[in-house]
Amino acid sequence: MTSLLSEKTCTACRGDSPPLASEEIQQALTELTGWSLESVANIDQFAKTYKFNNFVNALAFTNAVGNLAEEYGHHPALLTEWGKVKVSWWTHKIKGVHENDAIMAAKTEQLFSARFAPDKS
Amino acid sequence: MTSLLSEKTCTACRGDSPPLASEEIQQALTELTGWSLESVANIDQFAKTYKFNNFVNALAFTNAVGNLAEEYGHHPALLTEWGKVKVSWWTHKIKGVHENDAIMAAKTEQLFSARFAPDKS
Numbered sequence: 334m335t336s337l338l339s340e341k342t343c344t345a346c347r348g349d350s351p352p353l354a355s356e357e358i359q360q361a362l363t364e365l366t367g368w369s370l371e372s373v374a375n376i377d378q379f380a381k382t383y384k385f386n387n388f389v390n391a392l393a394f395t396n397a398v399g400n401l402a403e404e405y406g407h408h409p410a411l412l413t414e415w416g417k418v419k420v421s422w423w424t425h426k427i428k429g430v431h432e433n434d435a436i437m438a439a440k441t442e443q444l445f446s447a448r449f450a451p452d453k454s
Numbered sequence: 455m456t457s458l459l460s461e462k463t464c465t466a467c468r469g470d471s472p473p474l475a476s477e478e479i480q481q482a483l484t485e486l487t488g489w490s491l492e493s494v495a496n497i498d499q500f501a502k503t504y505k506f507n508n509f510v511n512a513l514a515f516t517n518a519v520g521n522l523a524e525e526y527g528h529h530p531a532l533l534t535e536w537g538k539v540k541v542s543w544w545t546h547k548i549k550g551v552h553e554n555d556a557i558m559a560a561k562t563e564q565l566f567s568a569r570f571a572p573d574k575s
Binding site for chain 2: 388389392395396399402403408409410411412413414415
């Protein structure tokens with residue numbers, strides 16, 4: 334089953350766009366495997382840490398998510414370390430999570446599954 | 455005047471290598487413009503946030519520091535966001551800062567100055 338979020342399009346977010354309601358956040362998290370809601374300086378963010386077997390692969394994923402961000406004009410925080418990348422999505426203008434952030438998290442998940450997930454065979 | 459740290463070589467760090475003493479940390483910070491010592495989960499780190507005028511240039515710097523890290527076999531945390539990159543150097547094995555970290559911070563500074571600093575003219 335494909336994710337509903339991943340089929341949606343990230344639209345331009347105005348300052349008066351509403352943040353997601355609690356129920357909408359919970360609904361989004363049911364679709365976003367391994368993602369959680371974090372509060373950083375009182376700002377809600379969707380976050381997930383992805384694991385890799387070295388630094389080079391982690392940095393390659395950072396670049397891939399960076400390209401996705403540029404494509405959609407919406408940018409995450411990407412914390413790259415040896416063997417891991419933490420991706421955090423939120424919307425600066427509303428100081429919280431917009432539907433765009435759930436959509437971009439879903440696209441991040443698709444990107445990882447398609448190109449970076451370890452062979453499960 | 456060239457930095458003394460930047461002329462040194464980052465050597466392999468064993469678990470029994472000593473962390474820098476307080477005076478050595480202060481001495482290093484006098485050479486490292488804009489860097490500070492941060493404590494993250496009780497682990498000392500040398501950290502600096504570099505500013506850029508967009509996401510693409512920030513990501514390019516992340517890659518340049520990543521290449522430097524691979525070259526020396528010592529890896530930082532790189533927090534990439536729109537218009538900024540926070541670089542943090544510490545040594546996992548000693549849970550603190552080794553001279554290597556001061557050396558890598560100096561090399562990061564040189565890299566930024568040589569290829570990423572805004573034109574000062």
